[in-house]
Amino acid sequence: MFGTGSxxxxxxxxxxxxxxxxxxxxxxxAALSAARSQLAASGVDEVKVIRFRTVAGLSLETVILHKTAPKPPRLGLTLGGTAEGAPLCRTPDDLRGFDSRVVIGRLLRPYLDAQRITPTELLHSWPLFRKLDxxxxxxxxxxxxxxRHHADxxxxxxxxxxxxLRLLVEAVTGAARDTLAERRRLPRFDSSDLPGTSRSIEAAVGDAGHDTLFLTLLCxxxxxxxxxxxxxxxxLAMIDGDGEGMEPRHLALLDxxxxxxxGSADTMKELLGAQPSLHAGLCALIDALFDRDPDPAPTSMAAPVAGSLRRVCLLALRGRAPQSRxxxxxxxxHAIAGEQPLDRRDAKAEAVLAHGLADRLKGADGALLGGAAMEKALDRRLxxxxxxxxxxxxxxxxxDRLGGR
Known part of the structure; x- marks a missing residue:
C-alpha cells in the first residue's frame, strides 16, 4: 500500500x-559483518546494527543486532616462565638493565602481552606498575x-x-612515581630531535639522571x-637509516x-607473518638476520616478514642493535632446541630440515650464527x-643409551 520505501x-x-x-x-x-569485525577490535565493549526504514515520510528504527564483547579471561595472574639467568641486582640501574629485563619479560610475559607493554615501560611508568601491583x-x-633462583x-x-628485591623494586617504581608528580616541569620529548631532548634532560637532572628520565619520557x-x-x-622512526649517524647512547636506549x-612471542609471530611451519618461520628469521633475500619460490606458502622486523635485523647485523640481536x-x-616438530605435516623430514637449518645458519665466512650454543641446540634436535x-x-x-641414560 505504501511501497517498499528506502x-x-x-x-x-x-x-x-x-x-x-x-x-x-x-x-x-555488509553491516552485520562490519559489526562483528568491530566487536573483535580492541577496546570495543558493545556493537549495534540499526535498520532505518523510510515509508511514506515516516522513519522507522529497528535494532537488528546488539551484542556485548565477551569478557576476556584474566590473563597474567600466573608466571610465564622461570627466573633462570636472573642477575644478582644490587642497584636500581641493575634492575633496569638488559639481563634483568629479559628475566622480567619471561616471568611476566602473559601479563605484559595482555597489557601490550614492555619491561622498560613497566619499570618507568608508575601507573603501569601500580596496575601490576x-x-x-x-x-x-x-x-x-x-x-629462590639466587638462593640456588x-x-x-x-x-x-x-x-x-622488594625494596629495590620500590626504589625503581618510587622514582617513576616522583617523576610523574613532576610531569608538568619535565622537558618535552621530541622524537624528531633526540639530541635536543637529551640537552633539555641534562639541563633538568644532569648527566647522571639522563637515561632514566629519557626512558620515562620515551615510554x-x-x-x-x-x-x-x-x-x-x-x-624505528626515531632511528635515521641504519643508525650510523646517531649518538651511541640514543641507539643503546632505543635498542x-x-x-x-x-622478547614477545606473540609479537614475533605477528612480525614474521603467517608461516606454514616452524621451519619456515626459522628460515625467515635467519634470512632476515643475514639480510638475505627471502625465498623467491612461487610455491612458498610463507608470508613476507614485516619490514620493521627486517630493519631490526639489519641494525643487528650492522652491530647497532646488540641487545635485540x-x-x-x-x-x-630456544626454538631449535625445543620439541616442536620443524614441520608437523612431514615428521619424516625432520632430519633433512634440521641439517638444512644448520647450513642456513652459516654466514659467508662459514661461521655458525649463534656459535657453540646454536650448534648445541641443533645437536639436541637431531x-x-x-x-x-x-x-x-x-x-x-x-x-635411551643415546640420551646418556
Missing part, C-alpha cells in the same frame, strides 16, 4: 562508555621466583633476598603506539626497548629425532 543500516560501537557511529550501509549483510600475588610470585645459584637466603611517547608492533614502528619487544638469537636457539626413530622401531634401550 532501507539503510548504521553500525555503532561503544568504547569507554561512549557510543560512536562506525559506518552506514545499504546492505544488511593491583593484580595481587603476581608481583610477589615473580620476586620470590628470583629470590649464589647461596643467599631466599627470605632476606626477597625483601631486598610516555610510546603510549600512542598501541600494540607492541605499533610501538616498534615508533621506535633496549626494541629488544624488549622482540641477543634476544633474537636466543629465540632461534639426537631427539634419532631417538624417536629408534623408539618407533622398538629399540628403546638403544634410544
Amino acid at each position: 532501507v539503510s543500516y548504521e553500525v555503532q560501537s561503544r568504547r569507554e562508555g561512549r557510543w560512536r557511529i562506525e559506518g552506514a550501509y545499504t546492505d544488511q549483510e 593491583e593484580q595481587g600475588a603476581l608481583l610477589g610470585a615473580a620476586i620470590h621466583a628470583v629470590a 645459584i649464589h647461596g643467599v637466603a631466599p627470605g632476606p633476598r626477597a625483601r631486598e 610516555q611517547h610510546l603510549e600512542g603506539g598501541g600494540t607492541l608492533a605499533g610501538k616498534l614502528d615508533l621506535l 633496549g626497548v626494541i629488544a624488549d619487544i622482540m 641477543a634476544v633474537l638469537l636466543e629465540r632461534l636457539r 639426537l631427539r629425532h634419532r631417538q624417536s626413530v629408534l623408539r618407533a622401531q622398538g629399540m628403546h634401550d638403544i634410544a
Whole structure:
C-alpha cells in the first residue's frame, strides 16, 4: 500500500562508555559483518546494527543486532616462565638493565602481552606498575621466583633476598612515581630531535639522571603506539637509516626497548607473518638476520616478514642493535632446541630440515650464527629425532643409551 520505501543500516560501537557511529550501509549483510569485525577490535565493549526504514515520510528504527564483547579471561595472574639467568641486582640501574629485563619479560610475559607493554615501560611508568601491583600475588610470585633462583645459584637466603628485591623494586617504581608528580616541569620529548631532548634532560637532572628520565619520557611517547608492533614502528622512526649517524647512547636506549619487544612471542609471530611451519618461520628469521633475500619460490606458502622486523635485523647485523640481536638469537636457539616438530605435516623430514637449518645458519665466512650454543641446540634436535626413530622401531634401550641414560 505504501511501497517498499528506502532501507539503510548504521553500525555503532561503544568504547569507554561512549557510543560512536562506525559506518552506514545499504546492505544488511555488509553491516552485520562490519559489526562483528568491530566487536573483535580492541577496546570495543558493545556493537549495534540499526535498520532505518523510510515509508511514506515516516522513519522507522529497528535494532537488528546488539551484542556485548565477551569478557576476556584474566590473563597474567600466573608466571610465564622461570627466573633462570636472573642477575644478582644490587642497584636500581641493575634492575633496569638488559639481563634483568629479559628475566622480567619471561616471568611476566602473559601479563605484559595482555597489557601490550614492555619491561622498560613497566619499570618507568608508575601507573603501569601500580596496575601490576593491583593484580595481587603476581608481583610477589615473580620476586620470590628470583629470590629462590639466587638462593640456588649464589647461596643467599631466599627470605632476606626477597625483601631486598622488594625494596629495590620500590626504589625503581618510587622514582617513576616522583617523576610523574613532576610531569608538568619535565622537558618535552621530541622524537624528531633526540639530541635536543637529551640537552633539555641534562639541563633538568644532569648527566647522571639522563637515561632514566629519557626512558620515562620515551615510554610516555610510546603510549600512542598501541600494540607492541605499533610501538616498534615508533621506535624505528626515531632511528635515521641504519643508525650510523646517531649518538651511541640514543641507539643503546632505543635498542633496549626494541629488544624488549622482540622478547614477545606473540609479537614475533605477528612480525614474521603467517608461516606454514616452524621451519619456515626459522628460515625467515635467519634470512632476515643475514639480510638475505627471502625465498623467491612461487610455491612458498610463507608470508613476507614485516619490514620493521627486517630493519631490526639489519641494525643487528650492522652491530647497532646488540641487545635485540641477543634476544633474537636466543629465540632461534630456544626454538631449535625445543620439541616442536620443524614441520608437523612431514615428521619424516625432520632430519633433512634440521641439517638444512644448520647450513642456513652459516654466514659467508662459514661461521655458525649463534656459535657453540646454536650448534648445541641443533645437536639436541637431531639426537631427539634419532631417538624417536629408534623408539618407533622398538629399540628403546638403544634410544635411551643415546640420551646418556
